Amino acid sequence: xxxxxxxxxxxxxxxxxxxxxxxxxxxxxxxxxxxxxxxxxxxxxxxxxxxxxxxxxxxxxxxxxxxxxxxxxxxxxxxxxxxxxxxxxxxxxxxxxxxxxxxxxxxxxxxxxxxx
Amino acid sequence: xxxxxxxxxxxxxxxxxxxxxxxxxxxxxxxxxxxxxxxxxxxxxxxxxxxxxxxxxxxxxxxxxxxxxxxxxxxxxxxxxxxxxxxxxxxxxxxxxxxxxxxxxxxxxxxxxxxxxxxxxxxxxxxxxxxxxxxxxxxxxxxxxxxxxxxxxxxxxxxxxxxxxxxxxxxxxxxxxxxxxxxxxxxxxxxxxxxxxxxxxxxxxxxxxxxxxxxxx
Numbered sequence: 001x002x003x004x005x006x007x008x009x010x011x012x013x014x015x016x017x018x019x020x021x022x023x024x025x026x027x028x029x030x031x032x033x034x035x036x037x038x039x040x041x042x043x044x045x046x047x048x049x050x051x052x053x054x055x056x057x058x059x060x061x062x063x064x065x066x067x068x069x070x071x072x073x074x075x076x077x078x079x080x081x082x083x084x085x086x087x088x089x090x091x092x093x094x095x096x097x098x099x100x101x102x103x104x105x106x107x108x109x110x111x112x113x114x115x116x
Numbered sequence: 117x118x119x120x121x122x123x124x125x126x127x128x129x130x131x132x133x134x135x136x137x138x139x140x141x142x143x144x145x146x147x148x149x150x151x152x153x154x155x156x157x158x159x160x161x162x163x164x165x166x167x168x169x170x171x172x173x174x175x176x177x178x179x180x181x182x183x184x185x186x187x188x189x190x191x192x193x194x195x196x197x198x199x200x201x202x203x204x205x206x207x208x209x210x211x212x213x214x215x216x217x218x219x220x221x222x223x224x225x226x227x228x229x230x231x232x233x234x235x236x237x238x239x240x241x242x243x244x245x246x247x248x249x250x251x252x253x254x255x256x257x258x259x260x261x262x263x264x265x266x267x268x269x270x271x272x273x274x275x276x277x278x279x280x281x282x283x284x285x286x287x288x289x290x291x292x293x294x295x296x297x298x299x300x301x302x303x304x305x306x307x308x309x310x311x312x313x314x315x316x317x318x319x320x321x322x323x324x325x326x327x328x329x330x331x332x333x
Contacts, residue, residue: 027280042197044242049279050312050332051141058143069244069279072199095166096141099197 030066034075039102138190145333153324186212283309
């Protein structure tokens with residue numbers, strides 16, 4: 001029992017720095033300046049936002065990400081000169097375990113995937 | 117196995133479930149610790165694609181006073197996403213060895229059948245306000261015998277928190293363990309959830325504490 005409690009406490013101590021560093025990379029301020037806004041189904045908790053952030057941040061063309069649970073929108077900021085197709089976005093969302101309902105871009109274009 | 121099939125069917129009928137989601141995002145690591153009157157369990161797994169994770173599991177069975185150590189494969193059988201909810205069905209299978217203190221101290225020179233196997237099925241449905249889940253497990257613990265269990269859980273969030281904020285849930289969990297002297301029981305717990313960490317603190321109807329912790333890396 002002591003071993004499990006120790007492991008639990010160690011995990012808790014690791015939590016604070018991880019959360020703090022993530023906040024520095026992206027936050028709600030990204031929503032206003034995002035290149036792409038992706039509306040999603042299935043967002044119910046912070047684990048969902050972590051899954052999406054980590055999945056998209058593995059891409060070289062992504063500068064920053066932010067998931068807003070209230071609006072259920074994933075905001076993406078791209079690196080200069082980079083592009084990301086609707087198909088790639090939907091594949092990445094699906095890889096993370098969620099469903100894309102709309103992709104809106106800074107240039108005003110909107111893509112709504114056909115219902116499955 | 118026949119008994120396990122009945123338990124699985126009962127789980128579906130009762131719309132139970134309990135057990136946090138055992139599959140994370142691809143290439144993500146997860147630490148899952150569960151401590152209650154039934155067990156002390158640690159499961160570390162790596163999610164290698166959207167539907168599967170694989171890892172190691174160590175579980176001390178408090179009633180049988182033995183330890184299982186082995187590997188566990190988790191599969192996301194089905195996920196349904198809607199705008200306001202997510203529902204999942206998971207299956208899991210594990211295999212390993214069981215041992216107790218007598219094995220370690222050589223008080224039991226002859227050991228037969230110290231291999232173990234377990235199977236599990238769980239389901240959950242969650243919005244940002246409400247949560248229900250259920251799980252059924254069957255353990256073949258070799259010379260320590262067979263055990264099975266049903267767990268169900270329901271909870272609600274007293275407030276809805278946005279990304280990165282502290283999420284709080286109040287939950288009740290019930291269980292049925294047919295091989296146990298005390299077959300049924302309930303626990304009350306509070307879940308704190310922030311970023312990659314989830315902590316649950318609770319107490320059961322016998323006053324035994326419950327402490328669960330999950331961390332996604």
